[in-house]
Amino acid sequence: MRSSIVDVASKAGVSIATVSRVLNGSDKVKAKTREKVLAVINEMKYAPNPAARGLIMKKTEAIGLLLPDLHGEFFSEIIRGADEAVQQQGYHLIVSSSHNDPNEIEAALRFMRGRVDAIVLMSPQVNSEILLENLPKGLPIVLLNCRTDNTHYDTIVIDGYGGAKEMTNYLLDLGHRRIAVITGGENNLESEERLRGYRAAMTDRNFTPARTLEFTGNFTEISGYEAVKQILALKHHPTAIFAFNDSMAIGAIKALREEGLRIPSDISVCGFDDIPVGKYISPSLTSVHVPISDLGAMAINRVFDRLTKRTRDTTAHVFVPTKLCLRSSCKKITLMSNLEKEENVA
Amino acid sequence: MRSSIVDVASKAGVSIATVSRVLNGSDKVKAKTREKVLAVINEMKYAPNPAARGLIMKKTEAIGLLLPDLHGEFFSEIIRGADEAVQQQGYHLIVSSSHNDPNEIEAALRFMRGRVDAIVLMSPQVNSEILLENLPKGLPIVLLNCRTDNTHYDTIVIDGYGGAKEMTNYLLDLGHRRIAVITGGENNLESEERLRGYRAAMTDRNFTPARTLEFTGNFTEISGYEAVKQILALKHHPTAIFAFNDSMAIGAIKALREEGLRIPSDISVCGFDDIPVGKYISPSLTSVHVPISDLGAMAINRVFDRLTKRTRDTTAHVFVPTKLCLRSSCKKITLMSNLEKEENVA
């Protein structure tokens, strides 16, 4: 049996109210009384029961973080950024992964309801109706990269469109014309935005983005690896592969190497997200930089804004810019292969 | 105001006991009553208050996972393995990082007390007295790679000694004699064990492990990077660097490249842990394989063992074997440099 506040009270010869007061920033308790109570608390190693406290206070000091997946450094960085921000406020993190499954999302959300003071939800793949339906009411919620038609919740969205467009333009500037992309799958907001950016860049420069050069992945290394196997089955290889995240780019590089292709001399590869390890792989990975851990921290801090200044009812919609991060996995291609390319596209 | 069980009861025209019974696997409730209650519950989107439930049931359906850090793929894999295992049981994870700071550990532990049904704690750096003192009593606890003199808790420990010894022997077999190590810092169990293994392998083969070849890191990439800067300041460079985890090995490789050294032709590098990305960096990283995500899952499953079969009072102490994972970052060195080396050591 854990000791309760009554045990402390009786042992200290005071009432439970006094103990409670000592515990909570203490209203006005005589210094001597406080000392005595504190001594007993330490002696008994008493700690208030969070369930009882939560029951009456309606406050848990925990924030829920629901991510689509836990594979790879992207999510690990999100968690790290969020944990740091949360710890700064003496709060804690309840982490869950949904595998993009509406049922799991619902289960996690139900679990969190009443256990957390707010929720940060990242779910690029589930459509907004399902989401909105399951979102607990009366709880601050920050949507991270969610498909969000309505403006009822705070949102943080990465500029996938702009980032992908910029990257595509960079590749075009290097002379690439046959640029294959590896997407993150259907109905995935992040993937769709990046695809939109890629296509827009192509179209803006009067190239027709070929559907045959768009390959479907799912943001995992293995899917990048497998996409390359398909890409290499093409009669005319692309000169560049733009994977819609770094994990797939890393998988792609492995597959390309296995086929004896050198990067970037034989083929250029680039990714998206700029996960920390991208600097260390060889060749170092050209990518679209996203401030990943900041994203986690931003979401948490937004949550705290809500939690403290409750007056502020206006939802905030943050659009996070990206920036090209040029390293050594992409190369300017020769005029000859360039021409060969134009020919293919035409 | 969230609706409570009373609202449901009155709306359904039954007592709260009946609602509760319907909610919890239902004892014996007439089918018709159950239906009606269920209908109301759905209509009102009622969900029981976890705090109230936790208060009376003393059960939270959450497991605490306290890690020393959240940087890098090692911990991300631990979390992933743990989350998968936990989700299989309908439980959830409360994750926290301690930064190896006793105060933060204490705070996290205090926070978890009453909020979780069990705790998985990884803390290779904090000594056992402090730990033992702060560990909540009456809660199943699994210690992961903790310095653990006593046998009162379940423990899971990686065979750092054996793994490091094996790796060192491998390097010796390749002809290396001047082998520098980058450790994980003082008082870190993992680091100490690996250092012990390294030294033992050297001594067993009648080489004296030189203290001047032991460099102190802290398991982060940057510390591996910085250690190499020191290593290269040595008059006689080592022919191999054994970093005590992969992150430091990755940092070391970056530093070596910056100094114009080729790996493995100029110098061999190896790590420990075999994090997933090791396969993808170049050269692919020779490492000591640790089943990282399994470790997380094992810990959680051990916790559930405890939670279900309470009878079983014997603590389990699992020793996780490692296995050498040879890739391409280490190379056999020539007889000449080999001889040159022996000379240096002598």
Added chain:
DNA sequence: GTCGCAAATGTAAACCTTTACATTGCTGTG
């Protein structure tokens, strides 16, 4: 010495569930 007032402390209700025990209502048997 008494009174008043403020400071310090105590009492009890409220938070929302689960569940042991009490009660109701019904079925079937003698």
Added chain:
DNA sequence: CACAGCAATGTAAAGGTTTACATTTGCGAC
């Protein structure tokens, strides 16, 4: 028809806090 017995449901206590309100204490002023 009465009643035993059981199934279904209801009542109320318990769990550990916080806090509004009530009470006590102590002190200064008259």
